[in-house]
Amino acid sequence: GFIEQFVQTGVxxxxxxxxxxxxxxxPNRTLEMTFDHFATHLHTNTIGPIIxxxxxxxxxxxxIGTVAFMSSDSGSTTQFLAFEDG
Known part of the structure; x- marks a missing residue:
């Protein structure tokens, strides 16, 4: 994975x-999303960056200096766009 590749660089x-x-x-199919689809979103967008x-x-x-996490505005209660699933 990424960490193993990074270690090999010697940085x-x-x-x-x-x-x-x-x-x-x-997108725009929240009611059709299965648990597995939801789990993929959760694992990729939330758990993955933490790991x-x-x-x-x-x-x-x-x-390591500063660690910053970046997300889309879809996760924001104030910036959510109506056509996004969030």
Whole structure:
């Protein structure tokens, strides 16, 4: 995976890590979405970035500066667009 590839580069310092993930396979079809589809969205958009940050921070030989998470406005209660599933 990504972390293993990163370790092989030999980089020992990360000033800023911006972690972004997003998937929207079934736009405008919330009522048709199965649990498996919902789980894919949840795992990719929420759990995935947290696991990546966790694995980066566990690298004892790499100095990490700032870790930032990026998301779309679909997750916002104030920026949600009516045509998006969110």
């Amino acid at each position: 020992r310092n990360i000033d800023y890590a911006v972690i972004n993930a997003g998937v929207l396979k079934y 990546v940050a966790q694995k980066l921070l566990q690298l004892s030989n790499v100095a």
